[in-house]
Amino acid sequence: MSNLDRRPPARELGGLEGTAAGPVLDLLPGKEVLLGESTRVRRLLPTLGRRLVGAWAFVDHYGPDDIASSPGMQVPPHPHTGLQTVSWLLEGEVHHRDSLGSDTRIHPGELALMTAGHGIAHSEQSPAVHPRFLHGAQLWVALPEAARDTAPAFAHHTGLAGFTSDGLTATVLMGSLGGATSPGTAHTPLVGVDLDLAAGADVELPLEPGFEYALLTSSGSAEVEDVPLEIGAMLYLGTGRRRVRVRAAEASRLLLLGGEPFEERIVMWWNFVGRTGEEITGYAEQWTAEDQRFGTVVGYDGDRLAAPPLPPVPLKARGRVR
Template structure:
């Protein structure tokens, strides 16, 4: 079908890279809407995270809310791993060897801890709480991610953004931005991508996007004006949060369809509640996501894998990482049978 989207669901041992030996492909339809005459969906759809172990005896676990079979993306946000708070002394922290990306951007956002980033642009940077690190893979990049010796508790979110057709081969790039917080009602807000509540980010994106951290005071509430063209997802990190009257528990993601003009977020607990609000126009293009690659066909992804394995200049190399690169897993011998996506709510 012309509006189908092909995507891979992956079980990974790191929020930055997929090292699972046999990741599978899953075909899903593109942005769907209820059929004419069908009942309107509930205002908020709650998407439950699934746990993915980081591997090893001292496994750290990430909680994955995107992609899902019924909700492959929210705008161009196509991947969300939520991890921690993890005691690094117990889990061993994060140590992700150099690995490739194509056709996407990675957005790293921490609540606590510190991660050392190195990439094939020659960038050596630190990911710190409240600061955005946005890396563009485009035609090809590789990077490593390692929690620093100063980290005692690691806690954050790793997000991926699929690039649109006209920019999916964009050159490698890296942006760092530390948004200043501002207050609205009972909330403190940091806008790291796009615009919200009068705050905006100077970081350019290839499709319209929203990314913001929101902290609501104990027993507090905040009312936000939304872009009607966007669908939105609220990823709750901590606290007892209701979104438009629907409870969204910690680690879950509350989804709102386009067309909603405002939303009220309420913290029903005696402690501050923290969450990320993500949004963008529904991403209508079809794409294939497998391991760390996004392409438009099985053949494109296979080509990217082959080039990574033979150390093609396409991805470059990471300097300063004390270890070997990650090998790509073996591709499936044939495409798996397409599996449908639910229309409207799952």
């Protein structure tokens, strides 16, 4: 999904000064954002006080929305650079098209992983005939210097690996957890896991002490190390943990995100990740000029998304937290 903000702020990300040196329990508020004319999402990353968790740089949670009498998701062709998009559906169906020629229907429990690299364009739509509810998450992963200019790619994985334990069904989107490994290609050490908890579940999850982690609730509610976690917030766990306890009084879904702290300083604006403000300005100008850096999305009936106005102040790469 695109960042459809018409006045997107510039995000200055990276560096280690904002990474917790040990375990913490920082409850971070999400922000409701209107995308386009009708779609509302909960923006959980970047948020006040936290811009990155590992290389995870952007998290929007949307739904569940009743779209039986509406077109549902309608995101026109738009560009990306320097990042990967990780699309995760809990309910509904999304039709993905991109400038590589990919034309794919994405369903719940499947991983859609798009690597923008040097540059790509894509669109996302609910099909004309679609399920009643739409519910999911759109996540971005910042690419490191060695991979940020790589050739674009798209992969669609079904039948993801996972494990079950004491009322938990875990599905690994990216990286590895509990002996299960995702087929998705990651360019930095990271992990993303969907946690489906039955009512009354009480589990401990194994963690890597060198990673930083965060948890967010997709549905229901849970307690993480005795901290209540409701929809619309994210709990940052810091580093140095070998396990985390999660309990759910009701059936709930959570997302666990983590990774090695991202040392590089980057600039994120609109749908671009770069290293300098000048790069970001160049990407926006190339998109407006229909430069072939991003290619063309074939099969989409409608206009592509126009780039919003650039901020009036220079974009600079700084730290991980505000």
